[in-house]
Amino acid sequence: MADITKTNRRDFLKIAATATGGLLIGFYWSSCDSPKVKVLSIEEVLNKAHNFNSFLSISPDGDIVIYSPNPELGQNIKTSFPMVVAEELDADWSKVRVLQAPLDTDKFDRQLTGGSGAMPHSWERLRKAGATAKYLLLAAAAKQLDVDQATLTAEKSVVIHKSSGKKLTYGELVEAASALQAPEEVLLKDPKDFTLIGTPVRNVDNKDIVTGKPLFGLDFYREGMMHAMIQRPPFGKKIKSVDDSEAKAVKGVTDVIQYDNFVAIVGKSTWPLIKAKRRLKVTYEADGNVESTADHDRIMKELLDSRDARVMRSDGEVDKAFASAAKVITSEYQCPFLPHAPMEPMNFFAHVKGEEVELIGPTQTPDAARMQTAALLGIPKENVTVDITRLGGGFGRRLRADYVIDAVEVSKRINAPVKVTWTREDDMIGGAYRPAVRYRFSAALDEGGNMIGYKLRGVGLNAGNSVRQDNFPSGAVPNVLIENINYDSTVTTNAWRAPITNFLAYAEQSFLDEVALAVDKDPVKFRLDLLEKAKSSPVGAVNYDVDRMIGVIKDAAERSNWGKDNNVKQGFSVYFSHRSYVAQVANIEMVNGQPFLKKIIASTDCGIVVNPTGANHQVRGGIVDGMGHAMFGNLVFEDGSPKQKNFDTYRLIRMKEVPDIDVNYIDSGFEPTGLGEPALPPTGGAIANAIFAATGKRLRSQPFIEQKEFSDLNLQMFRS
Amino acid sequence: MANYNLQINGKQMEVDVDEDTPLLWVLRDHLGLVGTKYACGIAQCGACTVHVNGEPTFSCVKPISDVANEKITTIEGLSKDGDHPVQKAWDEVDVAQCGYCQAGQIMSAAALLKKNPKPSLDEIDEGMNRNICRCGTYHKIREAVALAAKTK
Numbered sequence: 001m002a003d004i005t006k007t008n009r010r011d012f013l014k015i016a017a018t019a020t021g022g023l024l025i026g027f028y029w030s031s032c033d034s035p036k037v038k039v040l041s042i043e044e045v046l047n048k049a050h051n052f053n054s055f056l057s058i059s060p061d062g063d064i065v066i067y068s069p070n071p072e073l074g075q076n077i078k079t080s081f082p083m084v085v086a087e088e089l090d091a092d093w094s095k096v097r098v099l100q101a102p103l104d105t106d107k108f109d110r111q112l113t114g115g116s117g118a119m120p121h122s123w124e125r126l127r128k129a130g131a132t133a134k135y136l137l138l139a140a141a142a143k144q145l146d147v148d149q150a151t152l153t154a155e156k157s158v159v160i161h162k163s164s165g166k167k168l169t170y171g172e173l174v175e176a177a178s179a180l181q182a183p184e185e186v187l188l189k190d191p192k193d194f195t196l197i198g199t200p201v202r203n204v205d206n207k208d209i210v211t212g213k214p215l216f217g218l219d220f221y222r223e224g225m226m227h228a229m230i231q232r233p234p235f236g237k238k239i240k241s242v243d244d245s246e247a248k249a250v251k252g253v254t255d256v257i258q259y260d261n262f263v264a265i266v267g268k269s270t271w272p273l274i275k276a277k278r279r280l281k282v283t284y285e286a287d288g289n290v291e292s293t294a295d296h297d298r299i300m301k302e303l304l305d306s307r308d309a310r311v312m313r314s315d316g317e318v319d320k321a322f323a324s325a326a327k328v329i330t331s332e333y334q335c336p337f338l339p340h341a342p343m344e345p346m347n348f349f350a351h352v353k354g355e356e357v358e359l360i361g362p363t364q365t366p367d368a369a370r371m372q373t374a375a376l377l378g379i380p381k382e383n384v385t386v387d388i389t390r391l392g393g394g395f396g397r398r399l400r401a402d403y404v405i406d407a408v409e410v411s412k413r414i415n416a417p418v419k420v421t422w423t424r425e426d427d428m429i430g431g432a433y434r435p436a437v438r439y440r441f442s443a444a445l446d447e448g449g450n451m452i453g454y455k456l457r458g459v460g461l462n463a464g465n466s467v468r469q470d471n472f473p474s475g476a477v478p479n480v481l482i483e484n485i486n487y488d489s490t491v492t493t494n495a496w497r498a499p500i501t502n503f504l505a506y507a508e509q510s511f512l513d514e515v516a517l518a519v520d521k522d523p524v525k526f527r528l529d530l531l532e533k534a535k536s537s538p539v540g541a542v543n544y545d546v547d548r549m550i551g552v553i554k555d556a557a558e559r560s561n562w563g564k565d566n567n568v569k570q571g572f573s574v575y576f577s578h579r580s581y582v583a584q585v586a587n588i589e590m591v592n593g594q595p596f597l598k599k600i601i602a603s604t605d606c607g608i609v610v611n612p613t614g615a616n617h618q619v620r621g622g623i624v625d626g627m628g629h630a631m632f633g634n635l636v637f638e639d640g641s642p643k644q645k646n647f648d649t650y651r652l653i654r655m656k657e658v659p660d661i662d663v664n665y666i667d668s669g670f671e672p673t674g675l676g677e678p679a680l681p682p683t684g685g686a687i688a689n690a691i692f693a694a695t696g697k698r699l700r701s702q703p704f705i706e707q708k709e710f711s712d713l714n715l716q717m718f719r720s
Numbered sequence: 721m722a723n724y725n726l727q728i729n730g731k732q733m734e735v736d737v738d739e740d741t742p743l744l745w746v747l748r749d750h751l752g753l754v755g756t757k758y759a760c761g762i763a764q765c766g767a768c769t770v771h772v773n774g775e776p777t778f779s780c781v782k783p784i785s786d787v788a789n790e791k792i793t794t795i796e797g798l799s800k801d802g803d804h805p806v807q808k809a810w811d812e813v814d815v816a817q818c819g820y821c822q823a824g825q826i827m828s829a830a831a832l833l834k835k836n837p838k839p840s841l842d843e844i845d846e847g848m849n850r851n852i853c854r855c856g857t858y859h860k861i862r863e864a865v866a867l868a869a870k871t872k
């Protein structure tokens with residue numbers, strides 16, 4: 001009883017009546033140019049349609065359900081995606097219910113959380129989903145009222161005929177609407193007519209969060225489910241011997257199983273496992289490089305002089321520029337490995353039932369969890385289902401499926417459903433960290449103080465490409481050489497919120513400050529002058545929008561009263577990452593003769609701001625995150641394992657340490673880009689530059705508080 | 721193993737666990753009260769905060785044998801319908817990002833306001849400093865505590 005309408009665009013619309021007579025709409029994408037018009041049953045729409053991106057249903061009583069396909073880890077996608085659909089639909093937001101969709105790569109597109117990419121990917125598709133449904137509802141109303149569709153408007157789930165004052169609710173119209181033919185094209189709203197987008201909308205899960213409802217993976221329990229914990233080896237080592245006699249003796253422990261390089265402890269509840277883990281005696285022996293931080297430091301310094309660097313970008317003639325320079329400045333910057341340390345430790349539920357597997361838990365990439373499970377067990381991926389719980393933070397850690405595989409391995413061996421939980425200690429020492437990196441920057445300056453040459457060489461430990469060769473100031477300098485060297489460490493690494501740029505931006509923005517000061521230029525003017533060059537005489541590819549970068553720089557400078565107050569020492573930083581532009585100013589004030597980090601002013605251009613409350617969360621949260629890790633974050637390796645194993649020695653930023661943060665958004669009118677990451681990279685640089693302005697000390701390594709330059713600063717972090 | 725009679729959220733509950741079992745795991749594994757969270761297990765982050773006789777307490781390091789006769793309140797029992805002023809303020813200010821730390825934050829805030837109904841910003845900072853939020857929602861936590869103090 002449903003129909004599908006062919007359109008000449010690449011995206012197609014499916015409409016079906018729901019079992020209860022409601023309207024059900026989904027979009028699918030295909031590269032096929034001339035799809036066949038075909039009638040689909042509701043089951044087909046629900047189960048067999050391809051690449052659904054969004055999915056909404058309206059019931060005759062006016063309830064609207066929107067499925068949110070992407071994992072929610074605090075980036076607020078579960079609220080902002082449905083907002084976009086509801087905007088074009090003119091839905092009554094108070095009647096919208098949002099449900100987390102399970103993994104379904106047939107229905108949904110790009111069902112992952114990472115790279116701040118969800119909103120730019122889905123913006124237009126979500127809008128079309130809402131607009132099409134609204135069109136059909138208006139068409140149904142036009143028929144019923146016997147008026148021209150153009151004379152109708154919609155507001156809060158009600159269609160209104162202004163001149164007669166007649167009104168019909170969406171609920172009253174869905175049945176008729178679902179029998180109509182979908183339009184070839186739909187008109188999207190002019191952004192200036194948005195009534196929901198751009199207004200602060202609260203998290204749709206708030207009520208459940210504040211009342212402690214089971215939302216997270218760790219909260220998942222099922223009758224008959226076993227619990228397990230895994231003992232993991234230090235990096236570069238393998239098991240030599242296992243003595244599990246004391247562990248097995250703990251009441252409540254049912255099994256201790258050794259497999260590969262792991263030992264799993266299984267039991268009926270969590271506490272006996274924690275106790276047993278402390279009593280488990282495993283000795284290890286070397287099986288590759290057993291590294292320490294001293295090794296890492298030495299390796300990175302040595303490799304900076306290696307002859308085998310990979311050239312990532314080369315413009316002009318760098319050697320000539322440096323040979324002819326009036327002045328050359330060279331500096332090195334370094335950052336340590338860092339754990340992601342989301343508040344909810346790694347955990348997953350798995351039930352291997354012969355050839356079929358049920359997976360439930362917190363993952364940023366449900367599809368990777370499924371594929372790796374299928375590969376491990378040698379079964380088709382269709383035999384694996386994945387339900388996505390809310391994630392207690394991710395920061396990139398849950399892009400890896402290692403902890404999912406833990407659960408599969410154990411369930412397979414004990415032939416029962418099991419939830420694997422990592423302790424905080426497992427999480428800290430278990431790996432997949434932000435890589436450690438060391439950079440060497442050089443600038444060649446002519447007599448007039450112009451930067452005529454720029455070199456950057458990065459050495460990363462399992463960092464892949466540790467440079468971002470096309471980022472500013474590339475494009476603004478005539479002679480550029482950017483090189484990368486990667487070292488294969490036994491320490492595992494993974495994307496960490498704003499991969500690479502979370503440290504590179506600090507190093508680069510600090511170095512640019514050094515250069516500006518060396519030529520006696522104001523740091524803001526120095527950057528603006530370079531950007532003018534990128535605009536008037538670009539060199540090579542310029543992969544950032546010069547005007548948008550200038551826009552955030554000027555806004556941050558103006559709002560921070562840049563350079564105008566002698567009592568405030570300021571540091572500037574600007575960075576383009578994940579398609580958004582963020583400039584930041586850190587203010588240090590002297591209080592009783594001591595430097596005091598008072599405020600950070602941020603200016604962001606992420607295009608249209610979908611949900612200001614969500615955006616503020618991401619910008620301020622990103623700044624707090626960037627600041628905390630630049631200040632305190634450190635992981636020191638000894639004998640293949642980090643010394644910091646929990647929050648007593650691994651310091652996370654706390655309430656009393658956060659300065660005021662003032663945020664603003666540039667109304668650039670561009671389509672929205674992601675915000676989960678872009679606010680983090682500039683923060684370390686803004687703070688380091690402010691510390692220099694206030695004290696003359698240049699911090700060239702993180703964490704700041706552990707640098708000798710920092711120890712005698714007496715920088716007051718606490719609020720007055 | 722021993723049998724413990726517990727008073728949780730105004731109800732009598734009974735569990736049979738080892739005496740060293742932390743209250744956190746009794747709540748989560750044995751009583752199905754999973755609102756109280758595990759994050760560090762060593763009294764460093766506050767995710768597991770509950771009230772014991774009204775005092776904010778890290779349940780991850782509180783052996784069950786210590787609290788057998790005490791009045792315990794968890795996030796599930798803070799109010800009947802999620803309408804404690806702190807819970808309402810948390811929704812109003814839209815504090816949560818991932819939300820994982822927030823039950824602990826709310827329990828800390830509720831205890832703070834009970835003792836000090838009109839805290840200054842410094843007193844809020846001081847009172848909430850035991851709770852870590854990895855997502856960095858500190859500004860909104862501060863705002864929500866101040867709002868709850870006003871609306872109480």
Ligand code: FES
Nearest residue numbers: 760761765766780
């Ligand atoms: S889990 Fe108890 S304080 Fe962290």
Ligand code: FES
Nearest residue numbers: 818819853854855
């Ligand atoms: S909201 Fe994620 S840890 Fe606090």
